[in-house]
Amino acid sequence: MIQFKAVLVRVIKEIIRDKRTLALMLLAPILILTLMNLVFNSNTDTKLKLGVTTSVPHKIIQSLPNSKVSIHHYQNSHNHTQKIQAANLDAFVTRNKNKLEITYENEDPTKSAQVKSLFANALLASNIKELSATLKEMPLQPSTKRTSLNFKIKNSYLYGNSNSTFFDKIFPVLIGFFVFFFVFLISGIALIRERTSGTLDRLLATPIRRSQLVFGYLAGYGLFAILQTLLIVLFAIYILQVEIVGNLFLVLLTNILVALVALVIGLFVSTFANSEFQMMQFIPIIVVPQVFFSGIIPLDTMAHWVKFISYLLPLSYAGDALTDVMIKGQGLNAIAKDWLILLVFLVIFTFLNIVGLKRYRKV
């Protein structure tokens, strides 16, 4: 027990002394989240710029929502490519007989998609108006006269609300990812340093148990991971105003679990690296793929074997659990399975680490 406490105290002291690493662990995720929040949320405020020729029916243009588009009028469609470029338009619309011809700038395909759907809606709306006009002229059915025509869409959302952005969707996954990434990197590098400086050998020339060393590391870095998680989550809720529907406590516990898994995987992987730089080389192999499988990209449509990969990656369970709690507001029942699997990861890799230290001392 003395030995465990000694390792714990030492790890904490070392982290506190290393101001840069501490800052990286605590401030970097906050900085990145803030930037991502800005990037993904500002997108929705800009208006789409449309160039429209006089031949386009007035009705349709009026049906476009004013808040989302700004209209530039043109006499004709001559050199419309240059017109798009000159005025930096997102799309140029002209009419050819009973066809609307739309040319998209398509630098940003999401904008093209938005224009497309706006026009689809506008056409629908003007069709309904025409329909209502015809209906008005039909005296045979006076009862339907007023009521049937004021079609309006009322939107309801199962999760989130009309203000939900892409950022809201990926935020739970992002939290899990940051916790995983920084803890993975820092704990792995710490053990490499311990090895290259010879302190690991020295340490194992004392009667410390291998498990005491691993648990000491786990507790020390776990503590900072908890701090990091608290900071990220509270920052997100109170400064970035991200809504967390479910229980905050479950969010924190899930992330602590993620941190511990990252810790043991980091420690384990570091045994295959001989330097800090080699540790960095594991990032594209171990950390980055997890991002793709953690819920940012929908997995439902993927081939079966691709899905299978995600079952092997701890971050996919973390992403799943965090999404369940933060967006869907689900409780312990929904995420118990994810927790259980994360725990299995934790136990397996802890065990591997304890056994792996046999490389440096046989008992």
Place this chain on the structure above:
Amino acid sequence: MTDFNYTIASINHASKSFGQKKVLSDITLNIKQGQIIGLIGPSGSGKTTTIKCLLGMEKLDTGSAAIFGEKMPNRQILEKIGYMGQTDALYETLTALENLTFFGNLMGITGAELTAAINKNISLVNLTDSLHQIVAAFSGGMKRRLSLAIALLANPDLIILDEPTVGIDPSLRLDIWTQLRALATIQKAIIVTTHVMDEAEKCDLVGLIINGKIFALGTPNELKKKFNATSIEEVFLKAEVSSK
């Protein structure tokens, strides 16, 4: 001098290879209570490896090692061994005191006992004034001395020092050897490797390791007689030539 009665550590017919390379072949050594044994030999001859095999940090291919009658590797036995590696294994971001406390705790000592041990050993290596300094700011010799203090901290019965006096100035070196001799007279067993031949003269037994074999083993006088030399330095040079 002292009565060499009780064998504290022994390594028997030990052989060890790293990959294809044979590093130790048939090493046999016995270290008794109250004895200082010096291991000398050319760089890369296998001194450090011998020590690590004895401690159980490396696995022997054949042969065996035992300390206090227990077969090594054995974790509990490590409690009674003070070890100082060839490289300074210190936590650079921590102070000298924090390093001492950490390793003291690992050896199982705490509280007042630890404080007393720290004070005693830090003054032995002349670092009392630097106790609260961060190790990163230490000179090479200071780090070496701190490592030595750490090795002696738990008042071990077997002290294993891998080149303890590298980078330490002559007068402090003399002090350290006086202290080692004092420890030997209170029945501690000490193993030292060194490249300094007049340190070897101060040992009770000198083992000359060349190419992973014990080339010669005996008291300094025995070795000098055997090689017809006036100093251990001469012994070393003659042995190196005749081994080729």
